[in-house]
Amino acid sequence: MAESKVDVLIIGAGPAGLMCANALAHAKIPVRIIDKRPGDILAGQADGIHARTLEILQSYGLARRLIDESAEIHRAAFYIPGLNGGIERLRRLPAITAPTTARFPFTVTLHQGAIEAIFHDDMRPQGLDIDRPTIPLSIELSEDEVELKDPQAYPVKVVLQHLDRSTNNTEVIRANFVLGADGAHSWTRKAMDISMEGDMSDFIWGVIDIDPDTDFPDARNLGVIHSAEGSMLLIPREGNLLRLYVQLSDADVIDPETGRADKARASPEKVLEMAQRILRPYRMKPIGDHIRWWTIYVVGQRVANKYSIQDRVFISGDACHTHSPKAGQGMNASMSDTHNLAWKLAYVLRGWADISLLKTYEFERRKFAVDLINFDRQWASLFSSGKANLKGKDDSLHEMFRRNGQFTSGIGIRYETSPIVESGHQSYAANLVVGERMLPHVFIHASNAGAKNIHDMLPADTRFKVLVFVGDIKQNETVAANVRRLGEQLEAPSSFLHRYGHGGSDKVFDVLCISTSSKHVTDWCDFPKSLTTHWSKVLLDDTDMHAREGGGGFAAYGIDPCVGAIVIVRPDAHVGLVAPPDRLDVVDAYFGSFMIPVAV
Structure with a gap:
């Protein structure tokens, strides 16, 4: 071989x-x-x-x-059994629960x-x-x-x-x-x-993709539907496509001899027929009677x-x-x-x-x-049992959707304390929660006043991003002196940049400087050499030349402009460490907990 x-x-x-x-x-x-x-x-x-x-x-x-x-899905619509039969809309909500820090809120x-x-x-x-x-x-x-x-x-x-x-x-x-x-x-x-570890539920669902001929008013929104006939989820797709998740009964798909779901006992036509019953009084059929794709599944959480x-x-x-x-x-x-x-x-x-x-x-x-x-487990159970639980104006499913929006969108995921998550100095950037992903915000380049979302300065290039937040070096001499001192410390051979900078510090670390200084009086080269490795690496917490974008970043991140902070963003864009700007020993200890020093 x-x-x-x-x-x-x-x-x-x-x-x-x-x-x-x-x-x-x-x-x-x-x-x-x-x-x-x-x-x-x-x-x-x-x-x-x-x-x-x-x-x-x-x-x-x-x-x-x-x-x-x-x-794009921007809105969710919730339907419940109507008092006179059929279904009626209960309410519409943002597809991602507001307020949200998502850069792409859909x-x-x-x-x-x-x-x-x-x-x-x-x-x-x-x-x-x-x-x-x-x-x-x-x-x-x-x-x-x-x-x-x-x-x-x-x-x-x-x-x-x-x-x-x-x-x-x-x-x-x-x-x-x-x-x-x-x-x-x-x-x-x-x-x-x-x-x-875990188990399978008793809920069986059919799925079909169709190019719909419909008068359902929320066909281009996420549709969460409960009716006297059962439950259904509608998801708009690319082009004019629509995906339907339809709850099925055991009799439709369970093989009585094996007790297991058998796709051969179901058909896309059966799934569509159930969908049409759930959606009454609205019309739903595929254009040309063509079902693009279909399957069935049993819900399992393991x-x-x-x-x-x-x-x-x-x-x-x-x-x-x-x-x-x-x-x-x-x-x-x-x-x-x-x-x-x-x-x-x-x-x-x-x-x-x-x-x-x-x-x-x-x-x-x-x-x-x-x-x-x-x-x-809770969501699927509540969704699948909607026929029994959602009578009248019951808001249980809607409330769960609203409460968990930050989790389901992924933007609220937080990693716990570990060698690469150290929250001991969280207060220096109170709103950049250590363990969560870096919050997006628009700053401007000191070099040309062009607006830039900080996320676009954090590419997935395997480097740790070292964000050095400093105050106004033009109006506050104490801040300016502290920044000069920090620059000298970062340049020293003993700093973490060199101690763990294998093949050169820029291979492992990408240093960005963000200042509250004004665009009108500040140049990118006004900052220490260690903070100005390239003109694009110096940002200002100020608006662009037309005051359309930028500003308010220090406040959004919970950073005191008179004190500043060092924020270490991991290569996967999660905040790994917040440290005082005069405590490089804290940063060195962070990297020392999992990185191998450069051989001397």
Whole structure:
């Protein structure tokens, strides 16, 4: 058998696998990605991208194309049984609960194949393509403790089979790390004997995608519908498409001999017929009687008992958490998993961080999955039992939707204290919650007064962003003196920039200076050299030349302009540390807890 080595082998080319593969390819980490499917998904599957995932994709430069190709959902409409039969609208709400700090305060929908194509097109210029149809046959993990602790030891052996070859179709891969992103029936999870905790519910749902002929007034909004006939969810899709999630009865799909849902007992016509009954008095039928895609599923809420084996074999996405699709979390949670993992793998493989950094992947993402499962269990139960619970003006589902908007959109996700989340000096930037993602805000460049959203200064390039917030150096000499002193400390060989700056501090750290000084009297080169590595790296908390954008950033972040702050933003854009500007020892201790110093 042919044998080769690779730093990271990814099994599964769905959204989770592609997010990780693309991130590692751009980070110049040797990676291979395999998939058993012979080709791309052409219709159906997952389709919803929430606000935080849009921000993540924006950090990779992928959001604009996604938004351009998608349908945007700005509003949700709730329907209940009408007093005279049929359904009536209860209320409309923002699709993301207000108030929100989301940069993109809406959801977009696009079929999974088109979303995956965006990743494919971004990977190929990096020399990475999907190896398929290929499946893993076996996996072995070394038991040698020395090998397991050595990031360059290639302790994982995977045998692959290339299904499109009749001869020489097996291959041995020696990998440093393996990621199983291979779905709810994950081969990787089973091969590594990782168990799933949780259960399946009794709720059965049918799904159809149609090009609708309808007079339903909220067909281009998220529609949450309860009627005397049952429950339904409507999701507008790209073009004129509409997705319908329709609750089915056991008699429609349960095989009486096995007690399991059997797709062969259902049909898209049955799903459509139930949808039409639920929607009365409104009309809903597919143009040309053509149903684009359909499936059925039983709601289940389960989470893996562990996300890794020896921090060498990892699982992500549906391989480690499953839940109902009605809250639109599957693809979002999957991509967020590997967005969290990719930069950590890069740091370990480059020799910048101790391998223990990888433990934070399970610590951060499994807690989120447990919270998601608990939310989804309540949401799916309430949604599916709406026929019994939502009589008259009962607001229970609407209230749950409103209360959990920050969680379901992803913008409220918070990682707990760990070596890469240190909140001891939170008060210096009170509104930049350590563990949560960096808040978007518009500042202006000191160099040309052009407006810039801070998110666009935080690309997913594996570097830590060091945001140095300082006051007005033109009007306050004390502030100016403190800034000069800070600049000298940052330039010193003992500063964290040099102590952990492998291959040069700019390879690991990107330093940005944000000041309250006025655009009319301040130049970008007025600041110390360590804060002005490039003209684009100096920002002002001031408005643009027409006072249309900018200003109010220090107040929004809860930073005292007379004191300032240092904010460390992780490569995944979560705030890792807030520190006083005169306490570089705090910053040094933060990086020292997981990074390896430069060899002297």
